[in-house]
Structure formats: C-alpha cells, structure tokens
Amino acid sequence: MAEIAMMKTQAETALADLFARSKSLLPGDARSREDAFHRFAVKGLPHRRVEEWKYTDLRALMREVAPLAAKPDAAAIEAALAVESVFAAAEPATIAFVNGHLAKADAMPDGVAAVSLAQALAEGHPLLSKLGAVSDAEGNAAYALNAAFMTDGVVLHVTKRVEGRVALRFVTTGASAVSTATRVLVVVEEDAAISLLETHESANGLAHQPNDVVEFVVGDRAEVAHVRLNAESDAALALSTVTAHLGAQAAFGSRNIVAGSGLSRHQVWMTFAGADTKGAVRGATMLGGSQHADTTLVVNHLATGCESRELFKTAIDGRATGVFQGRINVAPQAQKTDGKMMSAAVLLSEEGTMMNKPELEIFADDVQCAHGATCGELDDDLLFYLMARGLPRPEAEALLIESFLGEAVEEDLDDAIVGEALMGIVEAWLKKRG
Amino acid sequence: MIEIKNLVAEIEGKRILDGLNLTIHDGEVAAIMGPNGSGKSTLSYIIAGKEDYEILDGEVLLDGENVLEMEPSERAAAGVFLAFQYPLEIPGVATMTFLKAALNAQRRAREETELTTPEFMKAVQDAAGKLEIPRDMLKRALNVGFSGGEKKRMEILQMALLEPRFCILDETDSGLDIDALRVVSEGVNALRAPNRSFLVITHYQRLLQYIVPDTVHVMANGKIMRSGGKELAEELEANGYADYKAQEAA
Ligand SMILES: Nc1ncnc2c1ncn2[C@@H]1O[C@H](COP(=O)(O)OP(=O)(O)OP(=O)(O)O)[C@@H](O)[C@H]1O
Ligand SMILES: [Mg+2]
Numbered sequence: 001m002a003e004i005a006m007m008k009t010q011a012e013t014a015l016a017d018l019f020a021r022s023k024s025l026l027p028g029d030a031r032s033r034e035d036a037f038h039r040f041a042v043k044g045l046p047h048r049r050v051e052e053w054k055y056t057d058l059r060a061l062m063r064e065v066a067p068l069a070a071k072p073d074a075a076a077i078e079a080a081l082a083v084e085s086v087f088a089a090a091e092p093a094t095i096a097f098v099n100g101h102l103a104k105a106d107a108m109p110d111g112v113a114a115v116s117l118a119q120a121l122a123e124g125h126p127l128l129s130k131l132g133a134v135s136d137a138e139g140n141a142a143y144a145l146n147a148a149f150m151t152d153g154v155v156l157h158v159t160k161r162v163e164g165r166v167a168l169r170f171v172t173t174g175a176s177a178v179s180t181a182t183r184v185l186v187v188v189e190e191d192a193a194i195s196l197l198e199t200h201e202s203a204n205g206l207a208h209q210p211n212d213v214v215e216f217v218v219g220d221r222a223e224v225a226h227v228r229l230n231a232e233s234d235a236a237l238a239l240s241t242v243t244a245h246l247g248a249q250a251a252f253g254s255r256n257i258v259a260g261s262g263l264s265r266h267q268v269w270m271t272f273a274g275a276d277t278k279g280a281v282r283g284a285t286m287l288g289g290s291q292h293a294d295t296t297l298v299v300n301h302l303a304t305g306c307e308s309r310e311l312f313k314t315a316i317d318g319r320a321t322g323v324f325q326g327r328i329n330v331a332p333q334a335q336k337t338d339g340k341m342m343s344a345a346v347l348l349s350e351e352g353t354m355m356n357k358p359e360l361e362i363f364a365d366d367v368q369c370a371h372g373a374t375c376g377e378l379d380d381d382l383l384f385y386l387m388a389r390g391l392p393r394p395e396a397e398a399l400l401i402e403s404f405l406g407e408a409v410e411e412d413l414d415d416a417i418v419g420e421a422l423m424g425i426v427e428a429w430l431k432k433r434g
Numbered sequence: 435m436i437e438i439k440n441l442v443a444e445i446e447g448k449r450i451l452d453g454l455n456l457t458i459h460d461g462e463v464a465a466i467m468g469p470n471g472s473g474k475s476t477l478s479y480i481i482a483g484k485e486d487y488e489i490l491d492g493e494v495l496l497d498g499e500n501v502l503e504m505e506p507s508e509r510a511a512a513g514v515f516l517a518f519q520y521p522l523e524i525p526g527v528a529t530m531t532f533l534k535a536a537l538n539a540q541r542r543a544r545e546e547t548e549l550t551t552p553e554f555m556k557a558v559q560d561a562a563g564k565l566e567i568p569r570d571m572l573k574r575a576l577n578v579g580f581s582g583g584e585k586k587r588m589e590i591l592q593m594a595l596l597e598p599r600f601c602i603l604d605e606t607d608s609g610l611d612i613d614a615l616r617v618v619s620e621g622v623n624a625l626r627a628p629n630r631s632f633l634v635i636t637h638y639q640r641l642l643q644y645i646v647p648d649t650v651h652v653m654a655n656g657k658i659m660r661s662g663g664k665e666l667a668e669e670l671e672a673n674g675y676a677d678y679k680a681q682e683a684a
Contacts, residue, residue: 390510390540403526
C-alpha cells in the first residue's frame with residue numbers, strides 16, 4: 001500500500017500524461033492498453049527496493065519522458081536506412097522500422113508470413129492470442145509500458161524451415177529524443193525453423209527511449225537462431241525484453257549483444273514448456289564511460305529433460321556499471337533438467353563496477369543445475385606473454401578482451417557470416433577504447 | 435652483444451638475483467645450469483620485462499642499450515625472445531591469429547612493412563614443417579590443450595618466425611620426448627647465426643649434446659658461480675651442485 005501512496009515522480013507523471021494523450025491514437029483495443037498502463041501505474045517506476053530492479057533504479061535514473069515518435073517522412077526514412085546494416089553481408093530479408101514505425105519490408109522468404117503489428121492490432125489478428133499477457137509478467141514495468149504504448153512491430157508466422165535469414169532492423173532518427181515502443185511476435189510452428197537478426201540503432205547524442213519486446217512462441221521440434229544487437233545512442237535509455245515459450249524437442253538459441261545505450265535494461269525470459277528441448281542464451285556487453293547495462297534473465301523449467309545454457313560476458317571500462325541477474329527456476333515436474341548459467345565480467349578500469357546475482361530455485365529432485373559468476377581484471381601473466389611476443393599493451397589487451405567476449409559472441413554460432421559481423425562490433429568497440 | 439651487469443632483484447622482499455654478471459657475445463650459445471629455485475627463470479623474466487620484480491641495481495645491455503628501461507613489447511621488437519618454461523594457454527585466440535599479430539606488431543615497431551597474408555602463411559608453414567608441427571594445431575587456440583611437448587615446440591616455432599637477436603630458452607627440453615628433443619634442437623641449431631645469441635637454461639646435459647654450447651655457467655645464490663666450456667656441463671652431470679651449495683652455506 002505504501003507503494004501506491006508514494007509521490008509520483010516527474011517521469012511517472014509524464015508517462016501518465018503521455019498515455020492519456022496517446023491511447024486513443026494507438027492501434028487496437030484501448031482497454032487492454034489501459035489495463036497494462038494501470039498495472040504499471042499502481043507500482044510506478046521500479047526502484048532499488050524492488051528486488052528485480054535492485055541494481056537499476058529506474059525511478060531514480062529515468063528523469064524525463066521523451067514524446068512518442070511519429071512516423072517520419074519518406075526522405076527521413078530513406079536517409080535512416082541508407083546507413084549499411086551490420087548484417088548486410090548476411091543478406092537477410094529485412095523488415096525495417098524507423099522511429100518505431102514499419103518503414104520498409106523486403107519480400108519474406110518461403111515459410112514466413114509477416115503482418116505489421118499496427119495492422120494486426122487494428123484487425124484483431126488471430127495470432128495475437130499468443131501475445132504475452134502483462135498479468136503473467138508480474139507487472140514488470142518495462143513489459144507493461146510496452147503493452148500500453150506499443151505502436152508497431154510485426155507478427156511473423158513461420159510455418160516451414162526457412163532458408164536464409166530474416167532481419168528486423170529498428171532505426172531511430174531525428175533532431176530530438178523520442179520514445180518508441182515496438183512489439184514483435186514470432187510464432188514458429190512445429191518442425192519449422194528460422195534465423196532472426198534483430199538490430200537497434202540510433203546515432204550518439206540523443207536520449208532516445210526505446211522499449212521493445214520480442215516474443216517467440218516455438219512449436220515442437222522447431223528451431224530458432226536469434227541474434228539481438230543493441231547499438232543505440234550513448235545517451236539512450238533502452239528497455240527491452242525477449243521472451244521465449246518453447247515446445248517439446250525444440251532448439252532455441254539467442255545471442256544478445258549490448259554495444260550501445262547510456263542506460264539499458266535487457267530482460268530475457270525463457271520458458272521450457274515441452275520436454276527435451278534445448279535453450280541457449282548468450283550475451284556480450286561492452287561498456288565504457290558512464291554507461292549502465294543490466295541484463296536480467298529468468299529461465300523457467302516446467303517440463304522434463306530440458307537443457308538450458310546461459311553464458312554472459314561483460315567488459316567494463318571507464319566508470320561503467322554492468323549488472324547480471326540470472327535465475328533458473330525448476331518446477332517440481334521438471335525432472336532431468338540440466339541447467340547451467342555463467343556470468344563473467346572483466347574490469348578494464350579502476351572505477352568500473354559489476355553486479356552479479358545468479359540464483360537457482362529448484363523444486364525437482366533429479367536435476368543437474370549449476371551457476372557461476374566471476375569478475376576480475378585481465379590476467380597479468382597472459383598479458384605479459386603477449387607483450388613478450390611484441391604486442392604493445394593496448395593490442396595485447398584488445399586480443400584478450402576479444403577472446404573473452406568471443407566465447408559469448410561467436411563460439412558455437414553456426415552462422416559464420418553473422419559471427420564475423422558481430423566480432424566486427426567487438427573490434428570497433430575495442431578500437432574506440434584505444 | 436648481451437651484457438648483464440651487477441643485476442640485483444627481489445620479489446616480495448626476497449632477494450633472487452644478487453649481483454649477477456654475464457656477457458654473451460654475438461653468435462654465442464651460453465648455457466646456464468643451476469639448482470631448482472636458484473633464479474634462472476627469474477633472470478629470464480627480468481630480461482623479457484615481467485613486472486613482478488623489484489630491480490634494485492644493474493643493467494641488461496643489448497648492443498649497449500639497457501633493455502630494462504623498455505616495455506616488454508619494445509624488448510621483443512629489439513630482438514629479445516623468451517621461450518617460456520611454462521608457455522601460457524590463451525583461450526579464444528587462434529594460434530595463427532596470434533602469430534600474425536605478434537610478427538606484424540614487431541615489424542611495425544621496427545618500421546618495416548607488414549607481411550601480407552600469403553607471405554605470412556608461407557613463413558608459418560615453412561617453420562611449422564621443420565618443427566613437425568601439424569597444420570591443424572595452428573588453427574587451435576594458442577597452447578590450449580596442447581601437450582607439454584607441443585607447447586615447447588610452439589615456442590620454438592614462434593622463435594623461428596620472429597627471428598630474434600637474443601633467444602632465451604628456459605628449460606625448453608623439459609617435457610620433450612626423445613624425437614621431439616632432436617627436432618627442436620635441430621630447429622634451434624638452424625637458427626644459430628653470427629649475429630644471434632642464445633641463453634639456454636637447462637638441467638640436463640642431454641640437451642647440450644644436441645645444442646652444443648660455447649660457454650656453460652653455473653648459477654647459484656643469485657650469481658654466476660662458475661663459467662667454463664661445454665665440459666663443465668659434464669662435470670655438473672657427474673657431481674651435481676653440492677660444491678656450489680656448500681659455498682652457499684659457508
Ligand atoms: N611470486 C613469487 N613470490 C615469492 N617467491 C618467488 C616468486 N616467484 C619466484 N619466487 C622464488 O624465486 C626463486 C627463484 O625462482 P626461479 O623460478 O627463478 O627458479 P629457477 O632457477 O628457474 O628454478 P627451476 O630450476 O625449478 O625452474 C624461488 O625460490 C622461487 O620460489
Ligand atoms: Mg625455472
């Protein structure tokens with residue numbers, strides 16, 4: 001009750017105003033948006049006394065609310081998309097969004113049907129019944145705000161094993177900071193397979209506020225390879241959520257690279273609902289300056305015989321802060337669960353900080369679960385070995401950082417072209433670091 | 435010419451080198467033998483530039499220049515090479531990537547042009563062939579999961595590729611099987627040249643039958659206690675270090 005009685009912050013008031021002004025203009029049923037906003041509003045912005053937000057006090061960190069972005073004109077769209085995509089070499093079929101609105105779409109490969117979220121909401125598309133419910137997300141603020149404000153996005157229906165790759169490209173552009181809220185629903189039918197590349201880009205300087213959610217509903221024996229890149233403005237406040245609801249004997253792999261944003265909170269919720277499925281989530285986060293990046297992972301094992309692997313690497317320079325919270329929950333019926341979670345951080349400066357909070361909650365007796373977290377500096381002996389071979393210290397450091405992050409970025413990634421593109425991001429970050 | 439003059443060094447307050455003097459001429463192969471813990475590896479690390487030591491006095495001159503004032507990478511570019519007693523494993527860094535980075539970093543430091551990929555590949559494959567190092571080993575992460583002997587061979591491969599001026603081999607023979615010892619020794623002998631000097635640290639005279647030294651030095655108590663020709667190694671093999679330890683006690 002004390003929560004409700006708390007004074008609204010300036011940002012909370014601004015969010016309420018923004019919602020009141022926008023709700024009638026947003027596509028689809030206003031009531032479910034109102035419900036979502038209400039679930040957010042009763043608790044307000046999460047703060048450090050809310051356990052899942054302990055290290056990312058959004059109430060303190062989110063001071064202002066940027067206006068919801070309007071759809072830019074054709075010239076602005078063209079300019080925004082003229083910049084070559086990180087994954088250009090992978091030649092994906094691309095659906096591009098500019099300022100949160102569908103801007104351009106290539107023809108989808110055989111086995112993929114795409115409908116814009118705005119259209120799907122307006123028409124009441126049947127697949128929207130698979131959209132996650134805010135009520136199931138325990139009132140998670142980022143998720144609830146996305147449900148209240150979601151403007152556009154896409155519903156992808158995958159019915160076959162898809163050849164080639166599909167990319168979702170989100171670019172934010174313009175002269176002033178904007179908020180965007182996008183939602184993607186990917187329904188992968190039984191035995192179907194897709195490789196999905198997701199990028200979020202904006203130029204440095206502006207304090208954009210993107211909030212995106214990508215939800216996977218993965219059928220039995222289906223396969224998903226997902227890559228997500230946060231390359232947002234160094235001043236952006238980025239909230240994001242990836243959810244995966246996995247059927248039986250499926251395979252889900254997700255790589256989550258954070259190479260941008262002043263403040264980011266990335267949530268991954270993976271649920272094993274069918275037996276004998278494999279899920280692997282990896283992530284690499286590169287931070288410098290006063291960046292703050294929070295990755296919060298919840299893995300729910302509800303079915304028997306599933307294997308989950310989570311590996312997150314964080315490189316922290318400057319005065320930056322990295323946060324990793326990971327929880328594996330094993331339900332009583334999820335016998336023979338095999339879960340491993342690891343977070344490793346390397347501190348490259350004296351003033352960097354890493355917060356690791358791995359947790360296991362196990363209610364089944366016949367399981368194998370482990371988690372670990374490490375945080376340290378680069379190994380002096382390894383550095384010496386490299387320097388003794390002629391590498392100047394910055395190069396020796398870069399080589400070690402690259403190999404440290406590489407394990408999460410490209411190892412075991414079947415797609416070499418995508419792996420190379422991602423390592424290019426790592427190299428660019430190292431170069432900038434100097 | 436390498437001149438080590440009155441080198442005094444400590445680690446964590448413990449004196450390891452205590453006024454060590456040693457001169458190695460161009461083209462010379464000098465061997466150092468000495469009891470465990472006498473400071474042989476320490477000497478090699480200090481020359482290569484490891485930071486852990488406090489150097490209280492002395493200098494190490496390479497052609498008149500004090501390498502102790504250089505960064506480790508500058509020493510490497512100037513021609514100092516240490517084949518480690520315990521080569522390190524570097525996960526995630528492919529051996530090829532590492533070799534190319536090292537070679538080109540040194541060339542850049544010397545203001546030489548970098549090797550193109552084909553030139554580099556040829557150089558590596560030639561050197562690897564001579565040392566009987568299989569190609570697929572070069573694709574693996576540097577030293578990760580390599581056997582003890584494979585790691586030592588990889589050190590010599592690096593040495594062959596980097597063409598240093600002054601090579602320090604710290605117990606390169608330990609961990610090598612009989613055939614590998616011969617292959618590695620041949621590799622080292624092939625690198626002997628009028629303008630290249632070697633400091634070979636070993637416990638066993640066997641290596642010195644393959645790599646025949648010009649001078650042999652006994653290290654104990656943080657100093658060179660005695661110097662001689664290759665026959666000194668034979669004498670040590672027969673008598674051990676009792677004489678030198680006795681001196682220590684006295
Ligand atoms: N980090 C350290 N802290 C304390 N003492 C150290 C440290 N490193 C080395 N030493 C000590 O310095 C001495 C010399 O060690 P060093 O490794 O140089 O001997 P060595 O002659 O190479 O021996 P070996 O023949 O066994 O290889 C040893 O007594 C060793 O314990
Ligand atoms: Mg030693």
